[in-house]
Amino acid sequence: MITGKTAVAGVAGNPVAHSLSPLIHNAWLAAAGIDGVYVAFQPPADGFRRFAEGLRGGAVRGINVTVPFKEAAFEAADEMTGRARAAGAVNLLLFRPDGTVAADNTDGEGLIGALAHQAGFDPESGPAVILGAGGAARGAATTLAAEGCPDIRIVNRTLSRAQAIAELVAGRAFPLDRCEGALEGAAVVINATTAGLSGQAPIDVPLHLTRDDAVAMDMVYKPLVTPFLARAQARGLRTVDGLEMLIRQAAPSFEAFFGRPPPPEVDVRGLALATLEAGA
Numbered sequence: 001m002i003t004g005k006t007a008v009a010g011v012a013g014n015p016v017a018h019s020l021s022p023l024i025h026n027a028w029l030a031a032a033g034i035d036g037v038y039v040a041f042q043p044p045a046d047g048f049r050r051f052a053e054g055l056r057g058g059a060v061r062g063i064n065v066t067v068p069f070k071e072a073a074f075e076a077a078d079e080m081t082g083r084a085r086a087a088g089a090v091n092l093l094l095f096r097p098d099g100t101v102a103a104d105n106t107d108g109e110g111l112i113g114a115l116a117h118q119a120g121f122d123p124e125s126g127p128a129v130i131l132g133a134g135g136a137a138r139g140a141a142t143t144l145a146a147e148g149c150p151d152i153r154i155v156n157r158t159l160s161r162a163q164a165i166a167e168l169v170a171g172r173a174f175p176l177d178r179c180e181g182a183l184e185g186a187a188v189v190i191n192a193t194t195a196g197l198s199g200q201a202p203i204d205v206p207l208h209l210t211r212d213d214a215v216a217m218d219m220v221y222k223p224l225v226t227p228f229l230a231r232a233q234a235r236g237l238r239t240v241d242g243l244e245m246l247i248r249q250a251a252p253s254f255e256a257f258f259g260r261p262p263p264p265e266v267d268v269r270g271l272a273l274a275t276l277e278a279g280a
């Protein structure tokens with residue numbers, strides 16, 4: 001029930017109607033008995049700054065930020081955590097009562113948590129390949145570097161963008177059409193491209209070159225088993241899906257908005273899977 005004291009948080013994206021974040025956060029709110037609500041906002045594609053300015057002062061506790069606003073949210077913040085600064089993007093803004101805007105990036109925590117939970121993967125265990133060089137790839141690269149990954153290899157269609165990220169993390173850059181050297185002996189391969197999302201061909205790299213005990217992860221969760229993950233499974237690799245990362249970045253966000261961790265007994269993955277299967 002919505003009351004006069006209901007705390008409001010949400011997610012901002014464009015488009016945002018497909019977001020599973022409202023489902024996840026509202027399930028946690030209901031189970032925890034918190035008088036709060038989590039809604040989706042769709043600012044105009046060029047209007048994030050105005051939207052965020054309007055929320056200063058704390059009418060809304062905070063928002064998660066998704067595509068295409070993660071860099072704009074970085075610009076809108078007055079202060080931020082070190083991990084958000086390293087990622088160059090934020091997925092969490094908090095609107096303090098004093099009018100300031102604080103930012104964080106919990107995507108890296110989601111990434112590391114998903115790799116550990118679904119595959120028992122430790123970032124220190126070997127070379128990591130990141131496919132893509134956008135904001136998602138940069139966040140993955142800076143997180144893996146911070147977690148002690150010994151060798152980071154960035155593969156991208158546009159080599160210059162891969163080089164920019166490789167420089168940040170003292171890694172190496174490879175063009176997508178000549179990426180054998182990147183895949184060779186890899187312990188983990190993470191798809192952070194948007195290839196395949198809007199009708200183009202899905203990403204295809206020589207997975208047979210990785211270590212036999214390698215892990216493949218896709219940040220996309222729709223479908224849950226992407227063509228990239230299906231290929232990895234056919235090769236016998238362990239796989240980690242984007243839904244696990246989504247849930248594991250949501251948990252610290254929930255705590256930042258509502259002051260306590262999400263109740264562990266709620267099967268938010270089951271809820272999200274049911275929604276995905278229903279085609280919503």
Ligand code: ATR
Nearest residue numbers: 132133134135136137156157158161193194195200
């Ligand atoms: P985000 O910030 O969400 O990561 P982005 O900045 O648009 O999104 O980055 C998308 C990534 O997917 C880029 O690495 C892009 O490659 P380019 O830098 O060469 O554009 C990659 N990508 C998108 N479509 C692709 C395709 N069809 N094949 C290969 N890579 C693709």
